[in-house]
Amino acid sequence: MPLTTTEKMLRDAQKNGYAVGAFNTENMEMTQAIVLAAEETNSPVIIATTPSTVEYGSIKLFRAMVAALAEDSKVPIAIHLDHGDSYELAAEALKNGYTSVMIDGSHLDFEENIALAKRVVDIAKDKNIPIEAELGMVGGKEDNLDGGDGSYTDPQMAKEFAERTGISSLAVAIGTAHGDYAKTPVLDIKRLKQIREVVDIPLVLHGASGLTEEQKRECIANGICKINFATELRRMYKTAGEAYVQMNPDKYDPKSYGTASKDAIKKLVIELINTCGCSGHAVK
Numbered sequence: 230m231p232l233t234t235t236e237k238m239l240r241d242a243q244k245n246g247y248a249v250g251a252f253n254t255e256n257m258e259m260t261q262a263i264v265l266a267a268e269e270t271n272s273p274v275i276i277a278t279t280p281s282t283v284e285y286g287s288i289k290l291f292r293a294m295v296a297a298l299a300e301d302s303k304v305p306i307a308i309h310l311d312h313g314d315s316y317e318l319a320a321e322a323l324k325n326g327y328t329s330v331m332i333d334g335s336h337l338d339f340e341e342n343i344a345l346a347k348r349v350v351d352i353a354k355d356k357n358i359p360i361e362a363e364l365g366m367v368g369g370k371e372d373n374l375d376g377g378d379g380s381y382t383d384p385q386m387a388k389e390f391a392e393r394t395g396i397s398s399l400a401v402a403i404g405t406a407h408g409d410y411a412k413t414p415v416l417d418i419k420r421l422k423q424i425r426e427v428v429d430i431p432l433v434l435h436g437a438s439g440l441t442e443e444q445k446r447e448c449i450a451n452g453i454c455k456i457n458f459a460t461e462l463r464r465m466y467k468t469a470g471e472a473y474v475q476m477n478p479d480k481y482d483p484k485s486y487g488t489a490s491k492d493a494i495k496k497l498v499i500e501l502i503n504t505c506g507c508s509g510h511a512v513k
Contacts, residue, residue: 232296233305235329235455236359238273239398239431242454247506248434248445251275251309252498253459255282257294258491259466264298264306266498270508273304275329277311277457280318288325296326304511309361311457319349323358331361331400339386346394361433364390365402384423391428398431398455403448405436416444418451425452433457442504449506458501462494469493 238249254260254276267274278291292308299306309329310322319332332349334342346362353360365382382401391399401424404416425432431454437445438460445456473480473489480486502508 230299230302230305232299232326232328233273233307234357234359235275235307235309235361236357236397238275238305238307239359239454241273241510242507243431243452245510246449247510248449248453248456249273249275249507249510250498250502250505251277251311251433251455251457252462252501253277253279253282253311253457254291254295255285255463255466258487259462259494260291260294260298262491262494263498264302264304266495266502267304267306267511268302269495270499270502271304271511272502272507272509273306273511274502275307275309275455277309277459279311279459280314283310283318283322288321288327292326311459313349316345316348319360320352323353323356327358329359329361331363333363333400335363335365335400335402339390343390343393346390346396350395359397360395361398361400362390362394362396363400363402363433363435381417381420382424384420384427387424388427391430396430398433399428400433400435403434405434405440414439414444416440416448418447421448421451421453431455445504446506456501456505458498462497465493465497466490 242249252263263276276295283291295308307328310327311331312333313319313331319330322330332346334345350360364387365380403421404414432452433455434448434453435457437456438458470486470490473486
């Protein structure tokens with residue numbers, strides 16, 4: 230089917246108490262694996278690209294690849310710009326057919342963050358493309374993103390932010406961090422509950438790669454409707470590829486170790502979809 234937006238996906242997740250997985254891709258094999266996992270579990274899926282990924286390839290290239298796979302798939306697939314770091318990049322993604330866009334102004338002060346998010350929302354209206362933004366800052370470093378020690382999302386500021394910007398979903402900071410954790414994080418679930426009580430749009434969790442399955446499920450039970458996964462996919466791709474090469478030193482065809490990484494990514498994404506409770510929720 231054609232690419233879809235995240236609007237219906239996330240509203241259904243919000244209504245029915247599960248989360249949609251947003252999986253960052255870096256290449257064709259990872260993208261294929263994510264789609265195969267979604268098809269096997271009959272799940273909607275969000276395929277995400279970061280600013281550095283589309284700099285490495287391009288907005289048009291990744292959009293075309295995901296669109297081609299979506300066309301032959303029976304499950305809803307959205308392509309999402311993750312952590313869009315400028316108005317210009319967000320506008321480029323919208324112009325070239327992305328069906329979901331995040332504009333990340335979390336490093337700005339409150340009013341500047343509102344102004345940036347609203348500006349992107351305004352240009353997305355005619356295309357009916359949902360916009361995600363972030364309030365508070367998820368800590369840690371991943372890709373070209375550096376959130377430092379992070380800062381927590383204030384519930385009342387979140388309410389005002391959502392109302393004034395008109396965004397479709399909000400990424401919140403409750404103690405997660407991008408990249409690798411030195412130890413299991415302590416999440417502020419009370420804060421998440423308070424945000425959910427005053428914000429009616431779907432809530433998003435970034436920095437989930439180091440969380441336990443129990444922590445992810447607890448976040449979903451308390452209002453998270455979309456969970457982003459990046460670090461563990463990248464790590465798995467590298468680990469599976471390296472293991473194949475070590476076991477098969479005479480193999481030099483890139484397709485062989487690319488297939489090994491693809492199979493490992495597919496298995497991992499199926500596990501994460503099941504953790505999110507998204508299996509069987511392919512929304513037409």
